[in-house]
Amino acid sequence: MRFPRNKATLFLVAALSSLALACAMQGPGSVSRHRWWAGLGPVIPHDNFPADCRLCHVGGDWHTLTADFEFDHEAETGVPLLGAHAEARCLRCHNDRGPVEVFAAKGCAGCHEDIHQGDLGQNCTQCHREQTWQPFGMVELHQRTRFPLVGVHAVTACHRCHPGAEVGNFIPTDTECVTCHVSDLNRTTNHFAFGWVERCDRCHKPTSWKDAEL
Numbered sequence: 001m002r003f004p005r006n007k008a009t010l011f012l013v014a015a016l017s018s019l020a021l022a023c024a025m026q027g028p029g030s031v032s033r034h035r036w037w038a039g040l041g042p043v044i045p046h047d048n049f050p051a052d053c054r055l056c057h058v059g060g061d062w063h064t065l066t067a068d069f070e071f072d073h074e075a076e077t078g079v080p081l082l083g084a085h086a087e088a089r090c091l092r093c094h095n096d097r098g099p100v101e102v103f104a105a106k107g108c109a110g111c112h113e114d115i116h117q118g119d120l121g122q123n124c125t126q127c128h129r130e131q132t133w134q135p136f137g138m139v140e141l142h143q144r145t146r147f148p149l150v151g152v153h154a155v156t157a158c159h160r161c162h163p164g165a166e167v168g169n170f171i172p173t174d175t176e177c178v179t180c181h182v183s184d185l186n187r188t189t190n191h192f193a194f195g196w197v198e199r200c201d202r203c204h205k206p207t208s209w210k211d212a213e214l
Helices: 005-025 073-077 083-087 100-104 138-142 151-155 177-186
Strands: 061-065 132-135 208-212
Touching: 083 132
Parallel strands: none
Antiparallel strands: none
């Protein structure tokens, strides 16, 4: 079938747009672990890979890997993949951004965005393990700060004291009780009359505001 040049161009654009949309609609959960999808970026040449193509690929279909595909990363490269890294897709590290060694030399920050914006330092492993990015030991780490967490403070959600904590931004907070408990102070009937507007811990225990002793 012949198209006038303008119609042929429109047909080609429409076809490519449909293909791009189909690729974009794919997600990491809709394809197998090692299969390519558009969200991972372009496939980079690996013609210098020191192995026969048939080690990984099924002949005639570059998108399908052999059923018994295995790659001993430590044995072949000298770099062991531990924890969650062992399950990561190859293209998460080996892509068109450049040699993976450049990013690996930067440590965690080479691949993982610092959502804390540098406020918590560069040692990610003090809060995160390689098995998961979920933080651990937050209460224990807080004991090293100027406000150790005891009583109900140890089970209070971080964002109650640190605005932005839900997205990883731990804005420093004043340690005075009234900074967080001004509403509790305003509900009292006698504190202002006696001048009890600071140093709440002289009477109140950290277990409950109703626990007070004189």
